[in-house]
Amino acid sequence: MASTETAPAEVSAHLTAEDRVGLLRAMLLMRGIEERAMTLYRQGKVPGSFYDGYGQEAVSAGAAWAMAPQDRLCILHRDLAAHLIRGVTPARIFAQYMGRAGGVTGGREGNVHFGDRKLGCVGMVSMLPDMMLVATGMAMAFKLRGEARCAITWFGDGSTSRGDFHEAMNWAGVQRLPVIFVLENNQYAYSTPTTAQFAVSPVERAAAYGFPGVQVDGNDAEAMFEATRQARERGLAGEGATLIEAVTMRMHGHAAHDDMKYVPAEQVEEWRAKDPIDRQVRRVEELGVDVDALREEVRAEIDAGVEEALAMPMPDGATARDQLFADQEALLSDGRGPWSGF
Amino acid sequence: MASTETAPAEVSAHLTAEDRVGLLRAMLLMRGIEERAMTLYRQGKVPGSFYDGYGQEAVSAGAAWAMAPQDRLCILHRDLAAHLIRGVTPARIFAQYMGRAGGVTGGREGNVHFGDRKLGCVGMVSMLPDMMLVATGMAMAFKLRGEARCAITWFGDGSTSRGDFHEAMNWAGVQRLPVIFVLENNQYAYSTPTTAQFAVSPVERAAAYGFPGVQVDGNDAEAMFEATRQARERGLAGEGATLIEAVTMRMHGHAAHDDMKYVPAEQVEEWRAKDPIDRQVRRVEELGVDVDALREEVRAEIDAGVEEALAMPMPDGATARDQLFADQEALLSDGRGPWSGF
């Protein structure tokens, strides 16, 4: 089984200094937004529940950085950095969390259940991992039309137990589709450890579907980037799908209400030392970048976003019954693909 | 990957001469019943469609022979020999096909959609391979109660593409359940060849679920027996599940209406030379058994069964709304387990 544990030095060949800063910036923005959102949640300004991806920022940032504007993304609930990289603004995200009219879904959907179709993203549904099939279907369209594009989606260790995981993997394998599956193994599915979820790591399954499974340090944004870049190359070359297992750790509870008592303290401590942002900070500092200034810039962007979002009205209840059906086609368009390699 | 291609001499250590004759008898009975049923179908006496397992008799006969009375079976549509081995009489089967009151399901179900609960069998549903989960659940009950019993189910190559295949394999793997999965790879799913169904043989998947996958000559009843016997031993020893891939060929169309034009003639010819009954006949003749007499005996049993079934009335329409719900528990009980080893 192909399996990489690539050291930072090796993985950065395709990244410029600007890319490396961009990756850090996306991760800082993700963490900052989610931290602020948690405060807003505690203040009662975010209805429903709230999920974050604290400690997993590298998984979505690194992978999304490798995707071109014309590629398509189905982003899951711990992957906010991917939205940011595609071009969703903090204000629209805060508004989304708060159910405001200016949120990405205009209040129809909550928390991380969104995707901006105009940036090439399809918002997730709760049923995990249904989006694997949607991503596979997009890849099928690319192949049918002979287009050099890829689809990518993320999903958790728990999600691998559902039938749709299998149907998507099998379909992608038998039709050799340009789709990238990022298995975000953060050790838990809600309270359930992986030992109750599978007997063997699902990365081992890829070979039995006829495509490579690659294990990557999910706390290394550049390693995630490189694995995804390679997977995308394979897809564009007509070589089919790739499963990337991003090994990481869910450092917060499943959602805001969850105190995570079921996770041993040592496990959390162990992973705290591997924080993906700290790691990228070290790399970027070596480049001579002023990270404090970057943090300040990010903070300002977040402050402005919160303010903007708080000024937005709640949606008008009278619109709740509208637009169940489309009058005309409303499809995906391209997003941002900031990688210097495009 | 564990994989056996065992020669007859090696596989018969656990079979007495009587067992070997019994296996042949079950296969002859299956083929004879299905041939007769096809005639009845053409005569308009069998409503709906009609499916048979011509050429695949060894798969169900060999595997079912290894199962004990207290074991449980979910038998699929090409596996009539398993019903016969458990103790279902030809008359009840013919009546089942013809929708008569005396059929196994009293006319509520048709063709191969039956199981006699009093013989430890759960009848299949059409949705493939849903029964994999039911078998897994029975195995779960055995484990919970600490009973030394196994469940077995069959399913086709096409059925491996559905999500329920995965959910069952994964559950059986993670909970180490005493369940035997017999993948009946007969090269086609209706008209669809295995190349459109999977990129890699599904037997390779077993290891990724944490249990062995074994490839067996599905046209060799004794090899099927031996592989199943070993799988059952593993199950009873608490070592968990086994996937047996029985490599065989569907020698008739998917159902009575299907002329199978999509199958190359050479493929059929090639497999005709490997007929599972011919093979077992040779073995049994070597034992000095009068196979012609056996054939005669089987024919007589079938004749009597047809006659008995034809004399049965159709069910009374007035009962069609009855018994949607049970007033009291009606569970499984034990069937026949004719193997000399019990």
Add this chain to the structure above:
Amino acid sequence: MPRMTYLQAISDAMREEMRADERVFVMGEDIGAFGGAFKVTDGFIDEFGADRVMDTPLAESAIIGCAVGAAVEGMRPICEMQFSDFVSCGFDQLVNVAAKMYYRQGLSVNITVRLPSGGGFSGGPFHSQNPEAWFMHAPGLKIVAPSTAEDAKGLLTTAIRDPNPVLFMEHKHLYRRVKGEVAGGAYETPFTARVAREGTDLVVIAYGAMVHTALEATADLDEGSVEVLDLRSLVPLDEDAILASVRKCSKVVVLDEANATCAAGAQVAALIAERAWEDLDGPVVRVATPDVPIPFSPTLEQAVLPQVDDVKEAVRELLGY
């Protein structure tokens, strides 16, 4: 105009759309070289190639989920369920992914799912179902159910062009039994009801195969003049047409081949009870399949599926009310 069967009309609609629109393609189990379990796509692979007549793995959730993915990328997939019964295996992708996509995020999902449905030929509990009511109760899906060859073609054409997910309920029992004149070329039939026969004293409201049962049962009744309303579309439901017929006739029999509880017929009856109560000269009578799986044996199956005589009796009784 050429005469064709209901089945040929379905094929014809797809063929026309595939010729005219590169984005349209068909996908399903055994629909390629084999031409489908019912031969609806017979010959398609020769004309359109294996890419646009795609044999899929045996996986209904994948069929629907992948179709959604292709649709949001601008393709217009037509999925065939081999039998409508198997849609239960793709249920989640339909009701949660496809149905809610536009409402949730303004992304349209132009998929058509063909569902060969209905009983009457000893298909048994898993090859005879009429699952439309499940999906009427899943907001975001349109559902149509033609009873004639002409409507089969026109409704399917409209469905393929509609930017929303549309379920096309094609009744297996009509495939070869129903023939009619069908215009060549493409035409759209609106998702509205159709008066199958005018009448003044009672209206039978039905769709799909039951329209024929209704017409036959009420063809030569001395007791009164019976209208038959063919709903054609279940979502949207043509409430105006239903209410207009009730206003005119004052008596209603709602006829449904599906299991009675929470069926399309229940919705129609509830609508009438709320919005046309003052127009009624008698109870809203329902004829439907009782709440049991569809049994296999002909004697049992006929005892549960609504028969011409059942409708006749219900109509007579209500006319005499």
Add this chain to the structure above:
Amino acid sequence: MPRMTYLQAISDAMREEMRADERVFVMGEDIGAFGGAFKVTDGFIDEFGADRVMDTPLAESAIIGCAVGAAVEGMRPICEMQFSDFVSCGFDQLVNVAAKMYYRQGLSVNITVRLPSGGGFSGGPFHSQNPEAWFMHAPGLKIVAPSTAEDAKGLLTTAIRDPNPVLFMEHKHLYRRVKGEVAGGAYETPFTARVAREGTDLVVIAYGAMVHTALEATADLDEGSVEVLDLRSLVPLDEDAILASVRKCSKVVVLDEANATCAAGAQVAALIAERAWEDLDGPVVRVATPDVPIPFSPTLEQAVLPQVDDVKEAVRELLGY
């Protein structure tokens, strides 16, 4: 009698049955050490061990399918769906395997599936649904939906003991809001309706959380005396009780939190329109959620879910009819 919440009553019923009957066990996602997403099985693992309080993989089809397998072997599994919405992923095993087993082959399937359902707290389109009508239209499943703590315990006890598959719709919004006196020890509540408040001029028919909405909306109306009928059981549906209330009151509002089309309320309305038409003094009015996914934002969610004022208005209008 001890006072407990609706949620505690559910736990209590399971605890009693697990203590009394070795065959009963619970299975679901995160129900073990974590005690379940809503803490319904909190502490169970300590008392009964991990075998009988089984954390499962994230796989609803497997949860239901394996439960069926265990049940036909004589176990009595209680499955928890983490949210009722996820039952869509186990839909096929429920409607095709569990529901039809006894009718098809006389093999009983004693499983109970608990479905935390309903909206009202910004759960959004996938954590707010009321899926019961899908299953009312799938013959072979019993369905109950308690509105009080007392009934929650009694109906769940009956469900666990019932040899058939029973869906237990527990409304999330009632978990901690509703409290009541609940008898200690085990008791069974029959699958029949209950008059929640007697009245003479109009009856509101509801179940689950909507019973409370109905009671609140009609508590102090000057316009007339309003009865509230709590269905409690949807399959079997207590038709006698429904017809008796209609006969007495002559006016009916059918109230439903689910999407309106083909909902339980549609079935109730259709039943009344057919069997109690002569007793009616006005249309059968329905109040339900319109046919859209349940939106997230409070302003939108409140605009679609039936509110006390909506019911009040409907009742007043009908009383004045």
